[in-house]
Amino acid sequence: MEILAYPRDAFPDRKILVQRIADSLEPDNRPSHAFLDSKDYSQDSSVSENFHSYAFQWDRSRPKDRVPAHVLDLMNDDQCSQLVWVSRKMLEEEEILFVFMLAHEFRHVYQVRRNLTHDAVRRKSRALWREPEFHLKLSSLPLDPPELDADIFALRTTRSIFGPEPMTQLIGRRNFPRCPDKLYTPFLLRLEEIV
Ligand SMILES: [Zn+2]
Numbered sequence: 001m002e003i004l005a006y007p008r009d010a011f012p013d014r015k016i017l018v019q020r021i022a023d024s025l026e027p028d029n030r031p032s033h034a035f036l037d038s039k040d041y042s043q044d045s046s047v048s049e050n051f052h053s054y055a056f057q058w059d060r061s062r063p064k065d066r067v068p069a070h071v072l073d074l075m076n077d078d079q080c081s082q083l084v085w086v087s088r089k090m091l092e093e094e095e096i097l098f099v100f101m102l103a104h105e106f107r108h109v110y111q112v113r114r115n116l117t118h119d120a121v122r123r124k125s126r127a128l129w130r131e132p133e134f135h136l137k138l139s140s141l142p143l144d145p146p147e148l149d150a151d152i153f154a155l156r157t158t159r160s161i162f163g164p165e166p167m168t169q170l171i172g173r174r175n176f177p178r179c180p181d182k183l184y185t186p187f188l189l190r191l192e193e194i195v
Contacts, residue, residue: 001019001022001030001031001032001033001034002032002033002034002079003015003018003019003033003034003036004033004034004035004036004074005035005036005037005038006035006036006037006038006039006070006071007038010036010038011036011038011091014036014091014098015036017095017098017099018034018036018086018102021099021102021103021106021157021161022034022106024157024161025103025106025157026110028109028110028113028114029106029107029109029110030106030109031057031081031082031083031084031106031109032079032080032081032082032083033074033079033080033082033083033084034083034084034086035071035074035083035084035085035086036086036091037071037085037086037087037088038088038091039068039088040088040089041068041087042089046066047066047067047068048063048065048066048067050085051067051068051085051087053087054086054087054089054090054101054177054178055084055085055086055087055090055101055102055104055105056084056085056105057082057083057084057085057105057108057109057112058075058082058083058084058085059081059082059083059109059112060081060082061112064076071085082109082112082113084102084105084106084108084109086102086105090102096158096162096166096167096170097170097174097177099157099158099161099162100154100155100157100158100170100176101154101177101178103153103154103157103158104150104151104153104154104178105150106153107149107150107153107154108146108150110153111146111149111150116146116149118145118146118148118149120195121145121148121149121152121191121195122145124191124194124195125143125145125148125191126143128187128190128191128194129143129187133183133186134183134187137183138181138183138184138187139181141179142178142179142181142184142187142188147178148188148191151176151178151188152188152191152192152195155167155188155189155192156192158170171185171189176188
């Protein structure tokens, strides 16, 4: 895995952290490239919505339209088969949440490589969502099985790196950026127990 930044010398400490996390995971979680981008696209409507998110995983089956030139150069590189793009707002996040979101994206790399179908997550998350505690209270939005699978992996990875207590504290004081609904955390923790 090659870790690149824009500009080239930006985020030296986060590059080391990205490498450390990648090294701690199975090789199929590692994209060919990780790209740490210092540009802020929040006001730029000319770029794809992916660039307004915290991070995303890209592979050759995905489109390359409305991609900033410096990222497009990398996507057009033959060596770049799978890319994890990381936003400036994620790079500026506290370390434990950064690791959580990075592990989430690395899991998407694994899902693509292994062609995961997420049947168990799909079935169990739907059943759980129908329970009175969550039904009609938690939006159906977080139920996309690949996203749930990636969050469960991120939860386990972050817990194994930082320990259970810092992870419990994090989810006690922060909502997950991907799904800020306060019921999402208890939902995810319940789902983690049964998949
Ligand atoms: Zn995701």
